[in-house]
Amino acid sequence: MTVPQPPAPLPGARLLFSLDPAVSQLNHGAFGTVPLPVQRAQQRLRDEMEANPHRFFSRGLVERLGHARRHLAGFLGADPEGSALVGNTTTGVAVVLQSLRLRPGDEVLITDHCYGAVALSVHRECQRTGASSRVLPVPLSATDEEIVESFRAGLRPGRTRLLVVDQLTSATARLFPVAAIVGVAREQGVPVLVDAAHVPGMLPVTVESIGADFWVGNLHKWGFAPRGTALLAVRPPWRERIEPLTVSWEQESGFPARVEWQATLDYTGWLAAPVGVYTLRNLGVERVREHNAALAAYGQRVVGDALGVAPTHLPDPGGPAVAMRLIPLPPGMATTVETAKALRDRIADRLATELAVMAWGGRGWLRLCGQVYNSAEEYERLAVRLPPLLAQR
Structure with missing residues (x-):
């Protein structure tokens, strides 16, 4: 199966935020990000x-x-x-x-x-x-x-x-x-x-x-x-x-x-x-929603492929409109709240990427979000760099 194409960036959307360009913010769902206006x-x-x-x-x-x-x-x-x-x-x-x-x-x-x-x-x-x-x-x-x-x-x-x-x-x-x-x-x-x-x-x-x-x-x-x-x-x-x-x-x-x-x-x-x-209405509410959901789906597929997760094993419990996606981690990894937080911090410190690591149902999960300030390259970069980091456990 081919990887879906990412959505086109919304013109000027990234400039609405004061985010550190050296860090990939892939966890909008945790604390949000306040636009400059x-x-x-x-x-x-x-x-x-x-x-x-x-x-x-x-x-x-x-x-x-x-x-x-x-x-x-x-x-x-x-x-x-x-x-x-x-x-x-x-x-x-x-x-x-x-x-x-x-x-x-x-x-x-x-x-x-x-x-x-x-x-x-x-x-x-x-x-x-x-x-x-x-x-x-x-x-x-x-x-x-x-x-x-x-x-x-x-x-x-x-x-x-x-x-x-x-x-x-x-x-x-x-x-x-x-x-x-x-x-x-x-x-x-x-x-x-x-x-x-x-x-x-x-x-x-x-x-x-x-x-x-x-x-x-x-x-x-x-x-x-x-x-x-x-x-x-x-x-x-x-x-x-x-x-x-x-x-x-x-x-x-x-x-x-x-x-x-x-x-x-x-x-x-x-x-x-x-x-x-x-601000959301100026960007176009439906356009933002569709962009974010499509970008999260793209990130899930790219990172999931890099971790060897078959597309049929990538859960989609929220449906196509949800801008948060899960990726199962290897068995035995991040299965508790404490170990999930430790992995989250290690990814942030070593890969300059903020994302959520969840322990639920006896296993660990990555949760990726999509927002208008994100780009497809951020998920692609994570897909290249994450597998070696996980292998170091």
């Missing part, structure tokens, strides 16, 4: 804040935050009045968990694809309240129909107080049929929290149509927002039950202001976040 917009806001902090914080900031939220919610198809800006997806998850007021005998159900920090948050809240957590295994090769049925069988009505499910998983780049899963859970009376950390900007989404009780996604990954920008959307029956992690002066204002207002945070990232959406 967004950096400058945030710096202007910081200058305004430092010129007169009292005026910045005490006159109209709540309204400005509401304006930014409405812009971002509109981009994601969420109800602006039923959404709140939060620092990241894990913060949104923590807000929901502590608002549920779990009790002994309650259960939170997650999957084995769950993001590590989210799983730790669930575990901590269950320990604190006397509830329990349970992990539902979902095979990487499962079809959408099989996934939905596994959730149908795995829920325990009357005991399962919350189902936490990824829309697009971090560890495995698996796209879950969340709308269908939400439908099954609603039949059984189980609320659903959708972790959509990687969705905003990468995939088209209409949050309202998913119907989840809680949905939270980062805009600082694929939405070009400053880091620390996420949106938590909450269905109407739950809104007045949502409590912030820290009580501040907007507590009596209700949701979403009581969650957004956290005293003297640096709100400039949230205020500048709409410029990230504007």
Whole structure:
């Protein structure tokens, strides 16, 4: 089988970023990268804040935050009045968990694809309240129909107080049929929290149509927002039950202001976040999505071939629209979180390449991303240099 051709670069896109040209950044999904126009917009806001902090914080900031939220919610198809800006997806998850007021005998159900920090948050809240957590295994090769049925069988009505499910998983780049899963859970009376950390900007989404009780996604990954920008959307029956992690002066204002207002945070990232959406739209949202997904698929094939992985063994659990791809590592390599991090750092130090190394399902995986600042040559260079490095183990 021939290797697919890489997509043509988007003219001028690389110049929008202040990345070190000596390093290949193939892990956009981890921390995102803030375009220069967004950096400058945030710096202007910081200058305004430092010129007169009292005026910045005490006159109209709540309204400005509401304006930014409405812009971002509109981009994601969420109800602006039923959404709140939060620092990241894990913060949104923590807000929901502590608002549920779990009790002994309650259960939170997650999957084995769950993001590590989210799983730790669930575990901590269950320990604190006397509830329990349970992990539902979902095979990487499962079809959408099989996934939905596994959730149908795995829920325990009357005991399962919350189902936490990824829309697009971090560890495995698996796209879950969340709308269908939400439908099954609603039949059984189980609320659903959708972790959509990687969705905003990468995939088209209409949050309202998913119907989840809680949905939270980062805009600082694929939405070009400053880091620390996420949106938590909450269905109407739950809104007045949502409590912030820290009580501040907007507590009596209700949701979403009581969650957004956290005293003297640096709100400039949230205020500048709409410029990230504007930058994405200027490039062409669909054009960026198609480019990134095609580039990630090309990188997966080139690097996979270099590692001797047959094309039929290169997983594609997210489908053609996902800009993150997995490559299985040789058996026995990077099978734990610790050894995966060590390999990631060795690749970064010796090959000047930042990528994700994941330990999942008893084996190690490389996760490659595609973004408009990447080039086909970066994956080709990695394909040449990575096999000798792995052979040194």
